[in-house]
Amino acid sequence: MQSVGPVKIIGPEVNDEVMVPLATYEQPLWPSTHRGARVTAVSGGIHGVVIDDRMTRSVLLEASDASEALRLVSELKRKKDEMENVVGRHSRFTHLLDFHAQFVGNLLYLRFEFKTGDAAGHNMVTAAADQLITWIQQAYPEVKYISISGNYCTDKKASAVNGILGRGKNVIAEVTIPQKWVARYLKSTPERIVELHIKKNLIGTMLAGGIRTANAHFANVLLAFYVATGQDGANIVEGSQGFVHAEIRDVDLYFSVTIPNIIVGTVGNGKEIPFVQDNLKTLGCFEKREPGQNARRLAVIAAASVLCGELSLLAAQTHQGELMAAHVKMERS
């Protein structure tokens, strides 16, 4: 593990310079992300904003036919308060926000959305969904349990639903980098970076049959960050489905990453490990704050770090041979 930065971040959740810990076997990730941190810091820092925050679990039930499933959903919509109480009775930190239904014949997929405070919330939403199923089955014994998770949640799968309906923290990080700093630090031009992003991240990913994703390597930085901060690393599957958006502004480079499904927490599994605790403290995510604020701060730092790594790699790929040279240099040292 190595820390890179400082990454300078501006916004309601983070207004700070932070050293970002990245745990990875792929060592070129460190200097590359560090370069991104430097160029964004001299450019005034990365603006980070949390668009949304919720955690989900979809249960799978079966009615005798579609009409019965539809009736059930209509009733549940009227009983949302009661459902909130069912959840609240069992957990102080889990709050039912809303639910969404999908029907396939007589099958019913109910996707519950919760607030889970500073926890990533996998287990909290499973427990809450469990309570909701028990309550539904008492009130509607004709409905059959099929699964506590119907894969419409969806956890750790490449899909479209999480981006559209939300799961985890939806974070946008953005920066405008003066042309001269693109030249000096990134050895490139705003035009070449924008062009590469369009032809590689947008068109290339589309060609590959990519789903709701347009980036070069969000997954790399995200996994290194997740491992270093005690997160469930397998959530990079959906976490890495995100968008770069880059444009020329005047002659400068506007560069942003939108990561709709960052699933992180500052409490829960993995957070009790000493080096994880150290990292979370260093990142300022162990402070006394409103429930959820530490986790959102962590998510913004994750997104800013991803931005640094993405920008640096794209800049490198605008030159033939540079990517390979960087790897060779790193591995020989």
Add this chain to the structure above:
Amino acid sequence: MQSVGPVKIIGPEVNDEVMVPLATYEQPLWPSTHRGARVTAVSGGIHGVVIDDRMTRSVLLEASDASEALRLVSELKRKKDEMENVVGRHSRFTHLLDFHAQFVGNLLYLRFEFKTGDAAGHNMVTAAADQLITWIQQAYPEVKYISISGNYCTDKKASAVNGILGRGKNVIAEVTIPQKWVARYLKSTPERIVELHIKKNLIGTMLAGGIRTANAHFANVLLAFYVATGQDGANIVEGSQGFVHAEIRDVDLYFSVTIPNIIVGTVGNGKEIPFVQDNLKTLGCFEKREPGQNARRLAVIAAASVLCGELSLLAAQTHQGELMAAHVKMERS
């Protein structure tokens, strides 16, 4: 990290019982995967077979128009031998197998496929692609370099191309479990497991807008296995896109996992770390074998481990409340 098993595996690459190391913050993964190991072992073991093995890199070039791009591809098809030589001159272990082209207007995405021996091969294919671009540009100076990677490779993205054209090791692991062992070890029935798989993994994932994937949690086991064996863990993004296929055979349960994109190596980045070396040795993947055989053995073990974890979780989800109870029990102990 903890080892689970032994996992009993049968087939050309592995004919052995192996203890499988899993590094994860999610501790319930260990007993769950272990349960899968036990029930498959008493059922005679898991059959594993490697369907395909190749590593890819797609470069992105630009012609003046589509006709010029088409002419270039026609010429390259005739010069495949020469291209093989270009690759062979720079690396003893990298062999060009084939290439595939995609056209978008005047843009040309060339997806090169290589053998990379026992390495996962990320850097080897980048180096080889670099050589090929240099050679192409000397022969066809009218063609413009855009990127060493056009995201049609595709590395660590949720897409369809890797499953269709192949990237990494395509492995199938399968087992038939007698009804009585399903009852005794998994506390379920073949019928309920098959039903759950269809309604959750197939229909549920489809509903979620999933792309080429039908499983409950391949990502969890795969990441734990990758971290324990020094792999580039971010490759679980495409690695976890795989298929369960389950059926009733007579009264017993046929259960299989098909994982088309396992990207693992026994040499390269991360493999020099002592605990990784220990794990690879224990798994029997540090033997003197034909190049590629150790890596393929590792891939089969990965797939068999994923099968164990998947089977166990699905069985648990056939009962209301069991998943949550297992988590609670684990976390209290």
Add this chain to the structure above:
Amino acid sequence: MQSVGPVKIIGPEVNDEVMVPLATYEQPLWPSTHRGARVTAVSGGIHGVVIDDRMTRSVLLEASDASEALRLVSELKRKKDEMENVVGRHSRFTHLLDFHAQFVGNLLYLRFEFKTGDAAGHNMVTAAADQLITWIQQAYPEVKYISISGNYCTDKKASAVNGILGRGKNVIAEVTIPQKWVARYLKSTPERIVELHIKKNLIGTMLAGGIRTANAHFANVLLAFYVATGQDGANIVEGSQGFVHAEIRDVDLYFSVTIPNIIVGTVGNGKEIPFVQDNLKTLGCFEKREPGQNARRLAVIAAASVLCGELSLLAAQTHQGELMAAHVKMERS
């Protein structure tokens, strides 16, 4: 054009036997769909239910940064009543139901959802979205217009959003067919039809990189129905993204189609053509009813017709050689 049936339908929107007009160059579609009509009628008829009904248009706006976009959306959520009035002032039949926002960097995609009465509503939602943009720009001049349609609507594209958030009529049609009628009319068994559906529609489509779709040929029947009833046929692109769900019930066959995006109307473009008017009249969709009821009736008939065609083709494919023989026979006659 030829009419097939009668198709017997049961439910709140249709409780009737209807002759279904299908306009197609693919003549085997007629006897095939007719066979499905016969077997479902003797089995007691097809149950049809409308799960949802709305039409959408997504506008594309640009803020200076993500925070500004987020602020705008927060304000719009508070001003929903005012937005409803903006829409209501310009059209008696268009009602704003809700809206959904997606953010990419500083880009903002607002997906408005409307009721459009008996019209499919393409133009009504465009007009309403136009009014809403004008109103937004007056109130928030800092926001820049990019497009009246940001492809997040989404109209006539293969995607996931319409199925998840809804566009058009979401209809489920279902039937239970006694084993003996499956044998007599379809020359097959419930088991073989269910098996084929799983291996072809679910697994095969997943393998193909299919997105939110699991059927054999919804597109064929839907297009023929759309052309015969004056619909915008290009809407089969998303309309054909739907799900078969089939199971054994006792020894009989439960067979259903779920079609979330049927976009049809009984007024508007194409409906003034005499043969279209005749067809809509025959289908009972020109009656005096509450706004929207005629269109929903039409959607249920569409779904029931798709069920007939799907069931018949699947049954045919359970036998080697039958599909080809049917084509040969038809084309020689």
Add this chain to the structure above:
Amino acid sequence: MQSVGPVKIIGPEVNDEVMVPLATYEQPLWPSTHRGARVTAVSGGIHGVVIDDRMTRSVLLEASDASEALRLVSELKRKKDEMENVVGRHSRFTHLLDFHAQFVGNLLYLRFEFKTGDAAGHNMVTAAADQLITWIQQAYPEVKYISISGNYCTDKKASAVNGILGRGKNVIAEVTIPQKWVARYLKSTPERIVELHIKKNLIGTMLAGGIRTANAHFANVLLAFYVATGQDGANIVEGSQGFVHAEIRDVDLYFSVTIPNIIVGTVGNGKEIPFVQDNLKTLGCFEKREPGQNARRLAVIAAASVLCGELSLLAAQTHQGELMAAHVKMERS
């Protein structure tokens, strides 16, 4: 039906000005596509090139386990000549080009690729696949027939496989339009059209969970063209999955459409209808040519027409209010 144009096309398959027949209920399509025809003609015409041409059918077989399926595929690869003969014995016009295999557990999906001359080839490939299954089952009686079509073909489904492996004619049409003609005919600028394409077609479609598609309304023009020329219109489902690629060249607009799956023929179902024959004759697709040349000519004309319609609509959407105004004007006249 109305004809628009003339559309001026340059290239090996078409070197001509053609009036393009479009059959649609959506009348604004005519003047809009006509505008595209005019501006491309004054700009020197549209260059059209066929990248690939093949038709496919995927059969679905079942082995006892994955190893047996793998052995079968290895044998088939060695017996390709024999398989070509099996196909050739039954049809003069169907030629087996290649095949591709996918494995899921013990399931085997074989996707056969054929040349089918001037026919779209749906029935020809079904007949050929039928013969191949019969031949396989005689040689390998242990293999079980599941379906003549395993949905991996894939016919009329929104997926990724057809674009990646090819199905139908892969056609690129491109044009460079001087800035002044963009201003005069399209009332827009190259910059605004490129910007709109990126933000709407690329980013917007990605957001929607779109799969391998980036365009505004390929489906509209394609369906109108298919109906007017006697094609199987339901093939617009995959046919409309295509890419716009647009860039500024100097100050002018480079604009292209890449449509990888145009499935059209000049013989077969629907082509015997008098008005279809007239249309095909007018388009010059009833000439004495090498088998396949008439169909490829038709495909290039289809792509050029799609380009005209796409360019015109995008230009219209660069102005707020213009799209709606055009519809209103058209519908009042």
